[in-house]
Amino acid sequence: MTGMTGILQTKRNQLIALAVLGVLLAVLPFVAGAFGQAWVRILNMTLLYVMLALGLNVVVGVAGLLDLGYVAFYAVGAYTWSLLASAHFDLHYPFWVLLPLGAFLAALAGLLLGTPVLKLRGDYLAIVTLGFGEIVRILMNNFDKVGLPWSDKSYNLTNGPRGITGIDGLNFFGFKISNGLEIFGLQITSLQLYYFVFLAFAILSVIGVSRLQHSRIGRAWQALREDEIAAKAMGINTRNVKLAAFAFGALTGGLAGGLFASMQGFVSPESFGLLESIMILAMVVLGGMGHIPGVILGAVLLSAMPEVIRYAADENMQEKLFGMVLVAPEVLRNLIFSLAMILIMLFKPAGLWPSPEKK
Amino acid sequence: MDVLLQQIVNGLVVGSVYALVALGYTMVYGILQLINFAHGEIVMIGGLTSLFAAKGLLAMGAPPLLALLVAILAAMIVCAIVGVVIERVAYRPLRNAPRLAPLITAIGVSILLQQLAILVFGRNYFSFPELISKAPIVIGPITVTLNEIVILLTSFGLMAGLLWLVHNTKVGTAMRATAENQKVAGLMGIDINKIIAITFAIGSGLGAVAGVMVASNYGQAHYYMGFMLGLKAFTAAVMGGIGNLWGAMVGGLILGLVENVGLIFVRGDYKDIFAFVVLVLVLIFRPQGLVGERVAERA
Numbered sequence: 001m002t003g004m005t006g007i008l009q010t011k012r013n014q015l016i017a018l019a020v021l022g023v024l025l026a027v028l029p030f031v032a033g034a035f036g037q038a039w040v041r042i043l044n045m046t047l048l049y050v051m052l053a054l055g056l057n058v059v060v061g062v063a064g065l066l067d068l069g070y071v072a073f074y075a076v077g078a079y080t081w082s083l084l085a086s087a088h089f090d091l092h093y094p095f096w097v098l099l100p101l102g103a104f105l106a107a108l109a110g111l112l113l114g115t116p117v118l119k120l121r122g123d124y125l126a127i128v129t130l131g132f133g134e135i136v137r138i139l140m141n142n143f144d145k146v147g148l149p150w151s152d153k154s155y156n157l158t159n160g161p162r163g164i165t166g167i168d169g170l171n172f173f174g175f176k177i178s179n180g181l182e183i184f185g186l187q188i189t190s191l192q193l194y195y196f197v198f199l200a201f202a203i204l205s206v207i208g209v210s211r212l213q214h215s216r217i218g219r220a221w222q223a224l225r226e227d228e229i230a231a232k233a234m235g236i237n238t239r240n241v242k243l244a245a246f247a248f249g250a251l252t253g254g255l256a257g258g259l260f261a262s263m264q265g266f267v268s269p270e271s272f273g274l275l276e277s278i279m280i281l282a283m284v285v286l287g288g289m290g291h292i293p294g295v296i297l298g299a300v301l302l303s304a305m306p307e308v309i310r311y312a313a314d315e316n317m318q319e320k321l322f323g324m325v326l327v328a329p330e331v332l333r334n335l336i337f338s339l340a341m342i343l344i345m346l347f348k349p350a351g352l353w354p355s356p357e358k359k
Numbered sequence: 360m361d362v363l364l365q366q367i368v369n370g371l372v373v374g375s376v377y378a379l380v381a382l383g384y385t386m387v388y389g390i391l392q393l394i395n396f397a398h399g400e401i402v403m404i405g406g407l408t409s410l411f412a413a414k415g416l417l418a419m420g421a422p423p424l425l426a427l428l429v430a431i432l433a434a435m436i437v438c439a440i441v442g443v444v445i446e447r448v449a450y451r452p453l454r455n456a457p458r459l460a461p462l463i464t465a466i467g468v469s470i471l472l473q474q475l476a477i478l479v480f481g482r483n484y485f486s487f488p489e490l491i492s493k494a495p496i497v498i499g500p501i502t503v504t505l506n507e508i509v510i511l512l513t514s515f516g517l518m519a520g521l522l523w524l525v526h527n528t529k530v531g532t533a534m535r536a537t538a539e540n541q542k543v544a545g546l547m548g549i550d551i552n553k554i555i556a557i558t559f560a561i562g563s564g565l566g567a568v569a570g571v572m573v574a575s576n577y578g579q580a581h582y583y584m585g586f587m588l589g590l591k592a593f594t595a596a597v598m599g600g601i602g603n604l605w606g607a608m609v610g611g612l613i614l615g616l617v618e619n620v621g622l623i624f625v626r627g628d629y630k631d632i633f634a635f636v637v638l639v640l641v642l643i644f645r646p647q648g649l650v651g652e653r654v655a656e657r658a
Contacts, residue, residue, distance in 0.1 A: 066459070116639065119646045123394055127597045128642055130590075131635030142628045274590070278466055285463045327478065335474045341467030342449055349456030 029195040040191040044263060046303045047198040048256045051205045053283040053299035054292065055252025060281065061290035062213055063245035064225025066126040068277055069113070069133025073250040075140065075272035076109050077102035077257025079158065082267045085168040088159060095170055099258045106254020107247040109136075114246035118239055121228075133277050140269040163268025170197060170262045194263045201259060205252055210292050212248065221245055222290075286344055288351030297353050305340065309333045361500035366619045372507045372576070374615020375514035379569040380592030381599070381607035382521060383562035389538040389602035390558055391454070396465035397445055399589015400472035401438050401563045405570025406580040407480050409434040410487050417488055427490040434567040441472075442563025443556050451552070476582040484581045487574045510572045517565060518608055524561075525604060534558055538602070587631075594634055598641050600648025609650055613637075 032039035056070045080102035084093045113132050117125055144160030158164070169178040169190070177197070181188045212218050220241045223231040232238050261267050279302060287298020313332045327335070344352060380402055387395040409430040416426035449468050453461040491506045525531035536544040537554045545551050573588060574580035591614060599610025614634055621633040641649060 060459075116643050120642060121646075123388075123392075123601065124597060124642055124646060124648075126394070127594060128639055131594065131638050134590075135632050135635050138629065138632045142626075282463055282466065285459045289457070289459065331474050331477050334470055335478075338467045338470035338474065342464045342471065345456075345460050345464045345467070346449070346452055349453055349460040 025199060029192040033189065033192055037189060037191050040189070040195060041263075042304060042307045044191060044195050044198050046300055047195070047202045048260055049280065049283060049299040049303040050202045050296050051198075051252055051256040051259075052280050053287070053295045054205045054209045055249045055256070056280050057284045057290065057292070057295045058209060058212070058221070058252070059245050059249035061284055061295065062218065062225065063221035063242065065242065065245060066122065066129070067246075067249070068126045068130035068274070068281065069136070070129075070249065070253060070280055071272045071274075071277040072113075072133040072136040073106040073109055073253030074257040074260070074276075075136055075269075076106040076250075077254030078261040078267045078272070079140065079164075079257075080105050080254070081258040081261040082164040082167050083158075085262075086164055087166040088164050092168055095172070095258075095262070099255060102258040103251045103254040106257065107251040109254075110246040110248075110250025111243055113250075114243045118242055130274065130277070133272075133274060137269050137272050137274075140272070158269075161269060163266055163270070165266050167261050167265045167267065169265065170194070191263075198259060198263075201255065205255075206292060206296070209252075213292070217241065217244055225290075282341060286341065286351055288354040291351070291353060291355035294351050294353035294355070298351070301352075306333055306337050309336050362623055363620065365501045366623055367616060368501050368503060368507075370616035370619035371612065372503075372510055372615070373619060374595075374612035375511055376569050376572050376576075376611075377588075377592045377595045377615050378608045378611025379514050379517060379565050379572075380588060381596040381611045382518070382604065383566045384589075384593050384596040385599075385601055385604060385607040386534075386558050386562045388596070389604075390534070390541075390555055391450065391461075392458075392602075393450060393461050394465065394593065395450075395562075396462065396589075397468040397472055398562070398566055399585035399587075399592070400469050400476070401442055401566040401585070402570040402573070402588055402592075403476060403580070403582060403585030404441060404472065405434040405438045405567030406487075406574035406584055407476060407485070407570075407582070408437045409567070409571040410485055410574055410580045411480065413488055413490060423488075423490040426488075430490075431568060431571050434571055435564040438563040438567035438570070439560040442559040442566075446556060446559040451555075473582055473585075480582065482582055484579050487578050487580055489578070490575065493578075506575060510576060513568065514572070517568060521561070521565070522604060530554070530557060591634055594638050598638050598648060600650045603648070603650050606648050606650035610648070613649070 029040050029043060032043050052070070052074060055073075056067065059065050059067045059070070081098050083089060084091045084098055084101070086092075113129065117128050120128060140158050141161050143157040144162070145154040146157050169176065171177065177193045178190045180190045181193060213221075220231065220236045221244075223234065223236055224238060224241055224245075228238060231241075260271075280299075283298040283302045284295050285298070286302065287296065288294025310329060310333050313327075313329045313336070318327075318329075348354075380398065383398045383401070384395060387393060387398070412433040413426045413430035416429055417423070421429070445468055449464045450461050453464060489506075491504075491509055493504045493506050495502045495504060496508075523531075525534060533544070533549045533554050534557070536547065536549055537551055537558075541551055544554075569588075569592075570580075570585070573584065592611065595610035595614040596607045597610070598614060599606025599608070601607075614637070617637050618630055618634055622630060625633060
């Protein structure tokens with residue numbers, strides 16, 4: 001790694017590296033598209049996970065507040081989009097209303113969660129956030145028949161476990177992304193267009209998070225993480241700083257949620273379980289808490305790895321190798337996945353790419 | 360009123376199982392400050408092991424009571440071994456690592472155990488043989504089964520046994536010393552690694568019994584049964600004040616009671632919400648848990 005940072009010392013080399021990265025990212029969806037659109041979808045989900053991991057990293061990695069219910073904010077964003085841009089209520093608001101609204105509502109939910117738990121520390125905080133995430137999921141599951149105590153009439157708000165279908169895709173002032181695009185004879189599928197939209201948002205999140213991390217409030221978060229009492233003594237308003245961390249993390253999650261709903265066209269509570277929160281947390285920790293490149297690496301690894309293993313471990317491959325199907329592919333995938341999680345932590349407890357500063 | 364009494368009895372039965380599982384979480388937390396996410400899976404392994412052991416013994420013509428006792432013993436031994444191995448392999452190397460590292464390995468172990476359970480046992484729902492009569496017994500306004508009575512008595516017996524062990528034996532003293540301060544305990548000649556292994560073995564053994572209870576009470580077991588149960592039990596442990604044995608027991612019983620009494624007022628779909636809402640309320644007013652001591656803030 002020292003060699004790489006050595007090369008990146010000069011301004012010129014940095015620019016070249018950036019340009020190479022840019023070209024790679026631009027070509028990637030077309031390379032993936034050659035293997036099938038399913039791979040483009042995996043790329044898109046990876047970008048969403050990058051956003052989610054960056055958002056959670058602000059809460060867990062930078063501010064040191066262990067949040068096990070992060071997926072709730074993702075859900076708030078996704079359901080905001082789904083309810084206000086689908087056939088469910090026959091509402092079709094445009095993206096420039098829904099994305100900010102979803103992010104805002106998610107941030108509000110972040111404050112809602114943050115306020116009562118301000119006094120809690122460490123693992124107590126973890127379990128309450130976990131409970132919060134479960135509460136949101138159960139509400140989504142049961143709000144298909146919301147009744148008021150004084151009347152027998154019930155309302156179908158979220159369509160319960162069946163989820164919401166027929167969600168509008170992204171629609172840029174009349175140009176529908178779902179139709180795909182053809183420029184100079186180059187066919188760009190709708191999933192590939194989504195890729196570029198998501199990429200833009202992911203880059204925006206990277207810039208936003210890194211700017212924030214090196215700002216006044218970012219330093220306050222780090223002070224909070226290192227020693228809350230000392231931070232207080234230095235005149236940091238720990239209450240506001242904590243709430244800001246929750247709100248900002250939630251905002252990123254809400255944004256990703258809206259994007260997810262627009263691409264998927266279908267959301268159900270199943271996508272927002274505890275396991276999802278845990279996965280995002282694992283991305284942050286495995287990659288390297290508080291270190292943006294590490295977190296991105298963690299998100300890419302953990303979201304792409306299961307898919308690659310799924311491809312590598314399917315029945316055909318096993319039959320070629322062993323002459324029979326030894327283990328169900330899904331079981332094998334989860335086995336390898338969980339073993340990888342354990343081994344990475346055992347050999348690299350600070351994450352794969354931890355921040356260079358010495359603790 | 361009759362409904363209330365009935366739900367209190369049901370709540371006590373469920374709560375005593377929560378308490379047993381919560382003890383496993385709280386014992387490990389007390390010593391290592393680690394949320395042992397895999398503990399729910401230990402309970403699952405206990406349930407499945409006992410189920411297959413009992414079925415096998417019944418098929419060989421063993422009397423139900425003997426089958427049950429051997430099944431419980433088998434489950435306890437298997438779970439204790441699994442618990443100790445997990446600690447040795449996945450947690451011990453990380454004892455001085457950043458705090459979240461062992462949490463992630465714990466989550467990894469949890470997924471791993473589920474997959475191994477699928478490989479070993481399969482992914483079906485297996486039905487648990489009726490080893491203790493489940494015929495309803497009517498006592499005044501309430502109905503219980505012999506199975507439920509045995510569950511209640513066994514778990515209270517085990518809890519009393521654990522308290523005695525921790526407070527009145529040499530091993531228990533060593534456990535408390537290790538929880539208080541590992542370094543000093545080590546200087547006093549206590550073999551820390553051995554004590555931690557014993558803690559895992561005991562916690563896992565209790566979890567195994569809880570697994571047998573759940574499997575026998577609901578009449579089935581499958582590879583995913585530990586997840587929600589573990590989550591609830593952990594909630595109970597935190598609610599009572601994590602790291603505190605009394606807290607785990609009180610928290611477990613209260614959680615069971617709240618859930619079941621709450622069913623009178625709220626639709627069953629919201630049962631799981633109830634547990635978490637109560638948890639949030641308790642922690643807002645008593646951030647250290649119901650029984651937990653107020654610890655001075657320290658860096």
